[in-house]
Amino acid sequence: MNRKWLQIALSAVSLGLAVALVVYLPQIVHTLTGATVSWHEIGRRFGGLGWQTIALMTLLWLASLWAYTYVMTSALPGLTHPQALTLNAAGSAVSNLLPFGGAAGVALTFGMTRGWGFANRPIVVYTLVTGIWNSLFRFILPAVGIACLLIAGKATNPTVAKAGWVGAVSILALVAVVAAALYWDRAAAVLGRALDRLVRLAPRRFRPAEHAVSAAIERLRRDTAGIIHTRWAGLSLGMVAFLALQCLIMAACMVATDSYPGPAETVAVFALSRVLTTALVTPSGAGIMEGGVATLLIGAFGQPAGGATAAAVLFGFWTYTIEIPWGGLALGGWALLRRREARAAGPGTNSDTGPDTGPDAGPGTAAARRSRAL
Numbered sequence: 478m479n480r481k482w483l484q485i486a487l488s489a490v491s492l493g494l495a496v497a498l499v500v501y502l503p504q505i506v507h508t509l510t511g512a513t514v515s516w517h518e519i520g521r522r523f524g525g526l527g528w529q530t531i532a533l534m535t536l537l538w539l540a541s542l543w544a545y546t547y548v549m550t551s552a553l554p555g556l557t558h559p560q561a562l563t564l565n566a567a568g569s570a571v572s573n574l575l576p577f578g579g580a581a582g583v584a585l586t587f588g589m590t591r592g593w594g595f596a597n598r599p600i601v602v603y604t605l606v607t608g609i610w611n612s613l614f615r616f617i618l619p620a621v622g623i624a625c626l627l628i629a630g631k632a633t634n635p636t637v638a639k640a641g642w643v644g645a646v647s648i649l650a651l652v653a654v655v656a657a658a659l660y661w662d663r664a665a666a667v668l669g670r671a672l673d674r675l676v677r678l679a680p681r682r683f684r685p686a687e688h689a690v691s692a693a694i695e696r697l698r699r700d701t702a703g704i705i706h707t708r709w710a711g712l713s714l715g716m717v718a719f720l721a722l723q724c725l726i727m728a729a730c731m732v733a734t735d736s737y738p739g740p741a742e743t744v745a746v747f748a749l750s751r752v753l754t755t756a757l758v759t760p761s762g763a764g765i766m767e768g769g770v771a772t773l774l775i776g777a778f779g780q781p782a783g784g785a786t787a788a789a790v791l792f793g794f795w796t797y798t799i800e801i802p803w804g805g806l807a808l809g810g811w812a813l814l815r816r817r818e819a820r821a822a823g824p825g826t827n828s829d830t831g832p833d834t835g836p837d838a839g840p841g842t843a844a845a846r847r848s849r850a851l
Contacts, residue, residue, distance in 0.1 A: 488574070491758065491759050491760055492574070492759075492760065494758065494759050494764070495759035495760060495763035495764045496764075497764070498759065498763070498764025498765065498767070498768065499763070499764045499767060499790070499793075502764070502767055502768060502771070502786060502789075502790070503515055503516060503519075503786065505768050506768065506771050506772065506775065506782060506786055509768070509772045509776070510771075510772055510775045510776045510782070512775050512782035513782060514782040514783050514786045515783075518783035518787075519783060519786055519787045519790060521783075522733075522734045522735075522783060522784060522787035523787060523791070525733075526733055530729065530733045533729055534726060534729050534730070534733075534795060537722050537725050537726045537729065538726060538795050538799070540722050541718075541719050541722035541723050541726065542562060542565065542566070543558070543562065544715055544718035544719040544722055545561075545565055545715060545716075545719040546558045546561035546562050546565065546715070547711055547712075547714065547715030547718070548607060548610060548711070548712055548715035548716050548719065549561035549564065549565060549603075549607065549715075550711070551704070551708040551711035551712045551715060552602070552603045552606040552607045552610075552704055552708070552712060553590070553595065553599060553600070553602075553603035554599070554704075554708075555595065555599075556590070556593075556595075556603075560593060562807070563589070563807045563810070563811055564586060564589055564590070566800065566803050566804040566806075566807035566808075567585055567589065567804050567807050567808040567811065568582040568585055568586060568804070569582075569800040569803075569804050570800060570801050570802075570803070570804020570805055570807075570808065571585055571804070572760065572761060573760050573761050573763070573797055573800055573801050573804070574760055574801060583604055585808075586600065586603075586604060587600055589811060590603070592811075592815055602701060602703075602704060603704075605701050606701050606704050606705065606712065609701065610712050610713075610716055611716075614716050614720065615751060615752065615755065618720070618747075618748040618751050618752070619748050619749075619752060621744060621748060622744050622745035622746075622747070622748030622749070623745070625740070625741040625744040625745060626741050626742070626745050628741065720751075723747070723796065724743065724744060724747045726792065726795050726796070727743060727746065727747045727750065727788075727792050728740075728743050730788040730791040730792045730795070731743060731774075731780075731784075731788045733788075733791070734783075734784040734785075734787040734788040734791065735781065735784045736774055736780040736781060736784030736785045736787070736788045737780075738774060738778040738779075738780055739778075742777075742778045745773075746770055746773050746774060746778075749769055749770065749773055750766050750769070750770050750792065750796075753765050753766040753769045753770075754766055754796075761797055763793065763797050766789075766793060766797075767786075767789040767790055767792075767793045768789070770785075770788070770789035770792065771785045771786040771788075771789040774788065774789070
């Protein structure tokens with residue numbers, strides 16, 4: 478009970494901090510950049526949005542959600558795209574409301590997918606694969622942003638350009654090493670031995686057991702190798718499409734608020750926004766992301782303060798705020814259909830714990846077929 482109340486208190490504090498950061502965003506932007514902006518000016522920018530712009534943003538947002546279902550269906554064979562859309566919406570709503578909401582999102586994933594007839598092991602592998610792919614692309618994005626700026630000639634001097642290229646190549650090399658370890662047995666063994674040697678340099682009381690690191694990597698590789706070997710293309714193309722569509726949403730927000738700095742700068746700002754969403758002090762980095770985006774647009778790319786701040790808030794709406802009611806609707810619809818299924822199955826049957834969802838159940842079970850409409 479104490480732990481439950483602590484979680485509630487932390488959630489309330491985290492949400493309160495996110496709201497405060499957004500409410501005081503003009504003052505934060507002024508402190509960081511010296512530029513003057515007000516909510517009145519931001520509201521005026523919002524008031525100038527035409528229905529065509531709103532419709533375009535809505536279309537891009539829905540398309541990005543659908544693109545991500547290809548990542549999910551590739552990671553969990555048998556999952557349909559409508560099911561993936563429902564699962565993603567519900568998980569995003571939970572993650573956007575709670576600090577460290579990823580853990581609650583995983584629990585919700587297990588509840589929903591087991592209700593559709595999937596066994597525990599495929600769900601665990603799905604969680605690992607999607608987590609790995611999201612992490613890899615979060616590493617790749619900053620490198621892509623740096624490279625875009627350098628290619629566009631935005632570096633201030635040769636020293637900065639050289640440092641940028643070194644940073645971008647180093648990040649991509651790290652991602653390549655991790656990807657190789659997940660895909661090839663020999664690469665996994667080499668990386669495991671190297672990490673074992675590295676951890677021996679740590680103080681004795683902090684060292685893991687002998688060969689624990691290499692063993693953990695091997696277990697992870699075995700669990701994910703089957704999916705990665707056969708479905709890496711769907712995972713990667715789905716993620717690229719999802720991120721590209723979200724970047725287009727950001728570009729649309731900038732154009733609509735007269736703060737578009739150019740294609741290379743837009744990619745760099747988008748990369749920063751995705752990195753800032755990993756800040757754990759608020760759910761999905763809410764408030765922190767908006768402040769970082771506005772600061773970069775104003776301070777580094779010389780955009781007007783009112784337009785840049787409005788673009789940051791507008792982008793936060795499409796990637797954070799709207800996902801809460803959307804996810805609530807998806808979760809409510811799923812719960813309603815599950816209750817209706819339970820009533821139809823009869824008073825002596827529990828569709829979540831019956832034979833269809835046992836440890837050996839799979840996507841072809843009766844429970845999965847009954848729920849295929851979701």
